[in-house]
Amino acid sequence: MTDSTEIHTENDGSERNAETSRIVMNDVRFSVPGKDILKGITLTAEPGEILSIMGMSGSGKTTLLHCIGGLTAATSGEIYVGDQQIVGMTEDQLNHVRERMGMVFQYSALFDSLTVFENVAFGLRRRRKLSEAKIREIVHDKLSVVGLPGIEKQYPSELSGGMAKRVGLARAIAMEPEILLYDEPTSGLDPVVASVVDELIMEMRDRLNVTSIVVSHNIKSILRVSDHIAMVHGGELQAHGTPDELRSCADPIVRQFIEGRPHGPIEVAHL
Amino acid sequence: MTDQTSGAAPPVATVSRHDPSILTNVLVYLGEVTVLLAQALKFIIRGRINARDLMQQMAFLGVNSVVIALLTSFSSGAVIALYFAQFLVQYGQQWLVGAVVSLAISRELAPVLTGVVVAARAGSAIAAEIGTMKVTEQIDALRALAVDPVEYLVPPRLIAGLIMLPLVCALADASGILGGYLVSVYLEGVPAGSFPLSIRQFLEPSDFMRGLIKTIFFGLIIVIVGCHQGLRTKGGATEVGRATTNSVVLSIVFIYIADFFLARILFLAS
Numbered sequence: 283m284t285d286s287t288e289i290h291t292e293n294d295g296s297e298r299n300a301e302t303s304r305i306v307m308n309d310v311r312f313s314v315p316g317k318d319i320l321k322g323i324t325l326t327a328e329p330g331e332i333l334s335i336m337g338m339s340g341s342g343k344t345t346l347l348h349c350i351g352g353l354t355a356a357t358s359g360e361i362y363v364g365d366q367q368i369v370g371m372t373e374d375q376l377n378h379v380r381e382r383m384g385m386v387f388q389y390s391a392l393f394d395s396l397t398v399f400e401n402v403a404f405g406l407r408r409r410r411k412l413s414e415a416k417i418r419e420i421v422h423d424k425l426s427v428v429g430l431p432g433i434e435k436q437y438p439s440e441l442s443g444g445m446a447k448r449v450g451l452a453r454a455i456a457m458e459p460e461i462l463l464y465d466e467p468t469s470g471l472d473p474v475v476a477s478v479v480d481e482l483i484m485e486m487r488d489r490l491n492v493t494s495i496v497v498s499h500n501i502k503s504i505l506r507v508s509d510h511i512a513m514v515h516g517g518e519l520q521a522h523g524t525p526d527e528l529r530s531c532a533d534p535i536v537r538q539f540i541e542g543r544p545h546g547p548i549e550v551a552h553l
Numbered sequence: 554m555t556d557q558t559s560g561a562a563p564p565v566a567t568v569s570r571h572d573p574s575i576l577t578n579v580l581v582y583l584g585e586v587t588v589l590l591a592q593a594l595k596f597i598i599r600g601r602i603n604a605r606d607l608m609q610q611m612a613f614l615g616v617n618s619v620v621i622a623l624l625t626s627f628s629s630g631a632v633i634a635l636y637f638a639q640f641l642v643q644y645g646q647q648w649l650v651g652a653v654v655s656l657a658i659s660r661e662l663a664p665v666l667t668g669v670v671v672a673a674r675a676g677s678a679i680a681a682e683i684g685t686m687k688v689t690e691q692i693d694a695l696r697a698l699a700v701d702p703v704e705y706l707v708p709p710r711l712i713a714g715l716i717m718l719p720l721v722c723a724l725a726d727a728s729g730i731l732g733g734y735l736v737s738v739y740l741e742g743v744p745a746g747s748f749p750l751s752i753r754q755f756l757e758p759s760d761f762m763r764g765l766i767k768t769i770f771f772g773l774i775i776v777i778v779g780c781h782q783g784l785r786t787k788g789g790a791t792e793v794g795r796a797t798t799n800s801v802v803l804s805i806v807f808i809y810i811a812d813f814f815l816a817r818i819l820f821l822a823s
Contacts, residue, residue: 351697352696353696353697376696377699378699380696380698380699381699383697384697385693385697387690387693387697388690389689391689391690391691391694392691392694393686393691393694394691395682404698404700405698408700408705409698409699409700453698454697457698463697
């Protein structure tokens with residue numbers, strides 16, 4: 283575990299305390315008319331750790347991630363990002379919190395009318411008062427970190443799925459976030475590229491000491507990168523522990539999910 | 554809104570249950586559009602407009618719509634001249650053709666046709682682009698980057714619409730009158746000198762100016778309706794298509810409604 287009082291320097295020269303990157307979810311609920319998506323999730327991501335949230339499609343894990351990022355407003359409960367409780371915040375207030383977060387989307391969500399350079403520079407240009415030379419330097423640095431130097435002039439439509447994911451990561455880390463949220467970072471990628479993305483997730487933790495929350499149903503990837511794993515099933519927290527604890531967990535739902543068995547307590551409607 | 558549970562309900566009951574729903578939907582829609590406009594104006598007043606985005610949108614909304622607007626207006630001017638020249642020749646009043654064509658073009662046809670053309674071409678594209686951004690999580694990505702989607706997407710398009718619609722309309726005015734002139738003089742035998750003479754005699758610069766003022770409102774309608782349809786898109790490609798179609802239909806309906814009231818205010822009040 284990393285030292286929680288460690289100090290890091292951001293792009294603009296200011297310092298930050300790793301304590302502000304702890305995420306605490308307390309009885310988080312989210313409902314739409316006629317359906318409870320999240321039924322009271324209580325979970326903590328410690329500063330500098332990788333917490334993975336796994337579960338079946340439709341289990342509520344992406345909704346939980348969106349609630350943490352403030353993209354979806356939780357119906358009730360508390361979500362603390364550092365010492366700021368974000369449930370009920372206005373969009374303006376959330377924007378200040380989001381400046382400390384980066385998010386990698388399932389389908390990359392790159393702005394398709396902008397080049398790779400403009401995508402990675404987007405947040406810097408909008409939210410930071412930096413010279414164009416400094417922005418160029420940061421963009422080049424972040425693209426190098428994700429292993430894609432020299433593609434600044436390309437458009438998202440010219441990139442492969444793996445490259446788009448990595449550009450999405452470069453965009454997310456351009457503002458030196460304390461927290462990184464990953465939504466299905468390896469879905470749709472071949473095993474080799476998925477491993478590259480896994481290594482990048484761990485590298486972000488090791489190099490930048492960011493707190494990472496990874497939503498995925500890629501068991502192999504989750505067991506490899508995570509410090510802690512939470513399983514969400516039917517909108518509830520089914521299990522929580524280290525990868526080794528989850529591997530040895532006797533809960534039949536967890537066992538079926540990890541082993542990928544078609545038959546068991548998890549009922550799949552179309553099987 | 555469709556009531557999924559009302560399949561077996563009698564028609565009268567269905568109507569009575571749906572009437573308030575339609576009214577509510579209309580009020581909700583107007584409320585959402587008004588809030589979007591207010592938000593966009595707030596960002597414009599704060600001066601938070603990216604000059605590059607604005608230039609791109611001005612080119613997209615205005616420059617790229619010029620050719621079709623000119624063609625439409627030219628054709629309308631030519632056809633009006635065709636009808637009225639034949640009619641006025643019977644009464645020996647062919648010298649009035651220039652005034653008739655110019656009044657119709659400057660007050661009504663060029664502004665409305667410009668609005669309809671831009672709504673069909675650019676309004677639909679605005680809804681499709683923003684709708685696609687919505688369903689591909691690009692709008693969420695903006696929010697995740699602490700950028701307000703309304704601030705990023707709407708003000709540049711709104712300002713571009715307010716500036717470019719009158720400019721395109723001014724060119725459409727010229728194109729329509731040129732079409733009328735060519736048909737009157739070269740097909741219908743109207744004396745070449747009488748066409749501009751009647752324009753000078755019966756039209757004032759304010760006729761053109763008031764026509765251009767109309768298009769400022771049309772530009773506002775096209776952009777806000779297109780942006781709203783895009784931002785409320787949910788689902789996938791089908792919903793993007795629906796948003797695009799809705800954007801064109803609603804924009805044209807609102808343009809005609811606004812045109813009626815603007816005509817009363819701008820032309821009949823004086």
